[in-house]
Amino acid sequence: MRLVLLGPPGAGKGTQAQRLQEELKAPQIASGDLLRAAVRNKTSLGLEAKRYMDQGTLVPDELVLKLIEERLRDPDAARGFILDGFPRTLAQAEALHEMLERNGQGLDLVVALIVPEQEIIKRISGRRTCKNCGAMYHTIFDPPRNVGLCNKCNGELYQRDDDAEDTVKMRLEVYDTQTRPLLNYYQDRGLLKRIDGVGSLEDIYHRIKSAIEEVSTKGGCAQKP
Ligand code: AP5
Ligand code: MG
Numbered sequence: 001m002r003l004v005l006l007g008p009p010g011a012g013k014g015t016q017a018q019r020l021q022e023e024l025k026a027p028q029i030a031s032g033d034l035l036r037a038a039v040r041n042k043t044s045l046g047l048e049a050k051r052y053m054d055q056g057t058l059v060p061d062e063l064v065l066k067l068i069e070e071r072l073r074d075p076d077a078a079r080g081f082i083l084d085g086f087p088r089t090l091a092q093a094e095a096l097h098e099m100l101e102r103n104g105q106g107l108d109l110v111v112a113l114i115v116p117e118q119e120i121i122k123r124i125s126g127r128r129t130c131k132n133c134g135a136m137y138h139t140i141f142d143p144p145r146n147v148g149l150c151n152k153c154n155g156e157l158y159q160r161d162d163d164a165e166d167t168v169k170m171r172l173e174v175y176d177t178q179t180r181p182l183l184n185y186y187q188d189r190g191l192l193k194r195i196d197g198v199g200s201l202e203d204i205y206h207r208i209k210s211a212i213e214e215v216s217t218k219g220g221c222a223q224k225p
Contacts, residue, residue: 001026001212002105004083006182007113008175009168010120010127011197012204015136016113017084019205024212026080031088033134034067035059053162056170058178061091069099088179093186109215110186111208113197117172124168128157142201 001024005013017028035053038046045066049059058064068086071077087093100106115123126139128148132155137144144150148157162171186192193211197204 001080001082001109001216002100002107003081003212004087004107004110004186005085005113006110006179006186007197008115008117008120008179009171010124011113011115012123012201013084013113015142015201016205016208017082018134018136019201020082020208023209024080024082026082027074027076028082028084029068029071029077029086030084031064031068031086032084034071035064038067054167056162056167057174058088061089061095064088064092065095068096072099087182090181090185093182107191109193109212110182110191111211112183112186112192112194113204114194115197119198120172121168124163125165127163128159130155131158132156 003020003024003026005017007013014028014030014032017030020026021028035046035049039050039053040046045063049063052059064086068083072081083096087096097106123138123141126141128137128139128144129135130137130150130153133150133153135150135152135155136142137150137157144157149155150157162168183192183194193214195204195207195211199207
């Protein structure tokens with residue numbers, strides 16, 4: 001299954017992608033996580049990307065495409081993947097299409113998580129992430145068993161730098177102008193499934209699974225040119 005999870009910041013893309021990995025036996029490939037790792041490792045790409053991430057604007061396409069193209073070449077992505085946070089611009093969507101087409105592949109499904117802005121703000125303000133394994137929590141909606149510590153590895157939980165209020169506002173604006181057009185792009189290609197992203201983590205997981213099952217029983221749907 002080659003799946004894309006689309007949605008605004010805080011929509012639950014990462015949360016659901018982490019859960020779906022096991023079910024689909026396919027890795028989560030999150031452009032934000034790849035970029036944050038590059039920043040942590042102080043690579044030249046990471047140092048350049050940081051300027052944009054700190055402001056809540058998009059990292060230039062060529063930098064993101066380089067990371068994604070490399071990651072998609074890893075053996076674990078050969079039979080499928082869950083893209084989280086990528087593509088984010090029409091140019092990225094076109095580049096992804098070309099990357100896959102070169103191997104005679106296409107996307108099977110694009111899930112758009114629909115979540116209103118008020119809910120997004122609540123989610124982002126309470127998000128906590130494990131420094132060690134990247135597992136995600138929410139102080140109210142999905143709290144860890146021990147405050148500040150990861151259930152899975154006991155790692156320390158932290159709040160992302162770009163979750164400050166002004167940066168979140170900018171990320172939402174950027175989503176509206178640069179990423180929302182992808183909904184029509186994928187709708188026109190018969191790949192889009194809009195899913196109500198409000199509800200329990202479990203409910204949303206089942207909604208996405210149903211959409212995947214629908215596509216799988218139809219025998220997948222190849223991306224039209
Ligand atoms: P990125 O890391 O991709 O961030 P984002 O898209 O802004 O999305 P988030 O990770 O904030 O939200 P999410 O949808 O994953 O929600 P989550 O599951 O965590 O990008 C960061 C930056 O990197 C960008 O601003 C840009 O600079 C750069 N970048 C990344 N990709 C790029 C690209 N392709 N091109 C250019 N630049 C790029 O959930 C949020 C919280 O809500 C969690 O606490 C969770 O526990 C909670 N939650 C989840 N589901 C529910 C629910 N159903 N009910 C209640 N709470 C819930
Ligand atoms: Mg995320």
